[in-house]
Amino acid sequence: MITGHLPVIAVMTPLLGAILCVLTRSSILAWGLTLIGAAIPALSSLIILVQVLSRGMLSYHMGGWEPPWGIEFRIDAANAFVLVIVSAVGLCCAFFARKSVDEEIPQSSQPLFYTMLLLCLGGMLGVVATGDAFNLFVFLEISSLSAYVLVAMGAQRERRALTAAFNYLIIGTIGASFYVIGLGLIYMLTGTLNMADIAVRISTLGDNTALRMGFAFIMVGLSLKFAMFPLHFWLPNAYTFAPSVVTAFLAGTATKVALYAGLRVLYTMFSIGFLFQTETMLYVFLPLGLAAVFAASITAIFQDNVKRMLAYSSVAQMGYLLIGISLANIGGLMAAVLHLFNHAILKSGLFLAIGCVVYRTGSCSIAAFRGLGHQMPWTMAALVIGALGMIGMPATVGFTSKWFLVLAAIDSGWWFVALSIVAGSLLTLIYFGRIIEAAYLQPAPENSTITEAPFLLLLPVWLLMITSITFGINSELPVTLARAASQALFLDPHNGLPPQVSP
Amino acid sequence: MDKNFFLANYNYWAVVVLMMSGFYVVLSRNHLIKKIVGLNVFQVSVFLLYISVGKIIGGTAPILTGKPELFSNPLPHVLILTAIVVAISTTAIALSLAVRIHEAFGTLDEAGLIAIEHAIERESVQSQ
Secondary structure: OOHHHHHHHHHHHHHHHHHHHHHOOOHHHHHHHHHHHHHHHHHHHHHHHHHHHHHOOEEEEHHHOOOOOOOEEEEOHHHHHHHHHHHHHHHHHHHHHHHHHHHHOOHHHHHHHHHHHHHHHHHHHHHHHEOEHHHHHHHHHHHHHHHHHHHHHHHHOOOHHHHHHHHHHHHHHHHHHHHHHHHHHHHHHHOOOEHHHHHHHHHHHOOOHHHHHHHHHHHHHHHHHOOOHHHOOOHHHHHHHOOHHHHHHHHHHHHHHHHHHHHHHHHHHOOOOOHHHHHHHHHHHHHHHHHHHHHHHHHHHOOOEHHHHHHHHHHHHHHHHHHHHHOOOHHHHHHHHHHHHHHHHHHHHHHHHHHHHHHHHOOOEHHHHOOHHHHOHHHHHHHHHHHHHHHOOOOOHHHHHHHHHHHHHHHOOOHHHHHHHHHHHHHHHHHHHHHHHHHHOOOOOOOOOOOOOOHHHHHHHHHHHHHHHHHHHOOHHHHHHHHHHHHHHHOOHHHOOOOEEEO | OOHHHHHHOHHHHHHHHHHHHHHHHHHHOOEHHHHHHHHHHHHHHHHHHHHHHHOOOOOEOOOOOOOOOOEOOOHHHHHHHHHHHHHHHHHHHHHHHHHHHHHHHOOOEHHHHHHHHHHHHHHHHHHO
């Protein structure tokens, strides 16, 4: 039965596609392979999501080896949802890549570019699917190493992409090494690498210093990867100088996947009963999340490069996610998962829309946006929808996720946090207001002949924006999914439905 | 704490010293190649940590021969084989980036690179 093998198919097709890509010399063939390599995971993760929702957790034993000895792909409602998000964003970006890459990357290195894109996607899907803590590190490094190369490919247009990629590499490698050190300490204590098995053994161990150190190393390592506020310095430059499609892809997936890994560590390996973790969330994540919302949003207001502005906005959005997580209750977690979905869809859509602008004008400074509201009406309309979603206007998913975040904060009695979330949204309004003002209210420079972006570029942008509006008006489906995901993470995994075992 | 605590755990002290010196080199040096060297020392300390965890003094390879024997744990060693591959790929990418940076900017000194980047930034602001 092929459906039993879907978890491994979703992860392996991009990796196999990458091998085929590197063998081709034709960029069109490589693009075709990329589309197939991104479409199959998208389709299989949709089927996996339906299966998991109807029949409970799915456990795939790699090579038929029983966990905890063999590597296990363990898929519950949480990672099924994240799998769908990552593969859908990957597919939209793969579709967008053709024309945008033609413009931004020399013909000879295009097949290699697509190879790296597929490797990055495969690595991320692997991080989300796996139930083995060391396997997670390997997949995280597959996706990170290819992400460094993807960022550096922006050097054709802007040589600062090289230094941005180098800094990303240094920070990313330190983060990954910290993760491995922490995992080593936990392995010494428990003697296992399977996450579910680690959870069982930690619960019988009780609190001790080695466990705390392991937890701290792992969380700092992952925080570097998901750009938690003071550790975010690699992100703005990497996003600004990378090729347009890479920025959209990484903004929608890389930080989200690292945050998902963090959620797994917080809620599956360790549990909310571990006092040190609860204190970390209250005294570290919450203040840093609030600081991220304000500091990064205010920095974003003063940026003249639109890509850099949205990069700082990403750091601010990670702050909202951290606030949701640090509430340490199921409502906050659900709001965080919903916001993860919202931000992945909208930020990729926004960066793709900016990719359309770069395709036509060759620049992403705010001055290049003057008068574009009339010259590129469809692109700018998509950008406005995305902006409204980021601000949290009703009838977008952004509203739903911020609404639940505020509700969860009020439930915990944290009025100050609830007010800060609303104030942060006002800051978002200011920096998106700057783009919209330039596009609609300022006249275009004289004798500019900019026209609308081609249909092939607009299609993925609008797909993502329509998704946001559809799920904003009919918010039941994403809320149901996010609730199922947060329950799978929050509640004791051993009390849930028995796993369905497949070879 | 007695003297034996330090002597018995000398492998962990070596790990800590290597880890911190590697980390310090990454953070403090300006030259990109030196940063890569520091990063390598940092990663090697992690390998040492895992390898010394798996080793049992007097233990042999875990092959079933029927005789009761003392076995070393092979799993950490295998994990580190994978981590070594990751580290080599990282170093390869870092070095190739360093080559490209040298071609594009003519320097590998971080202070020099930052100065050039600021100059580019100023130019682009003035041109608008």
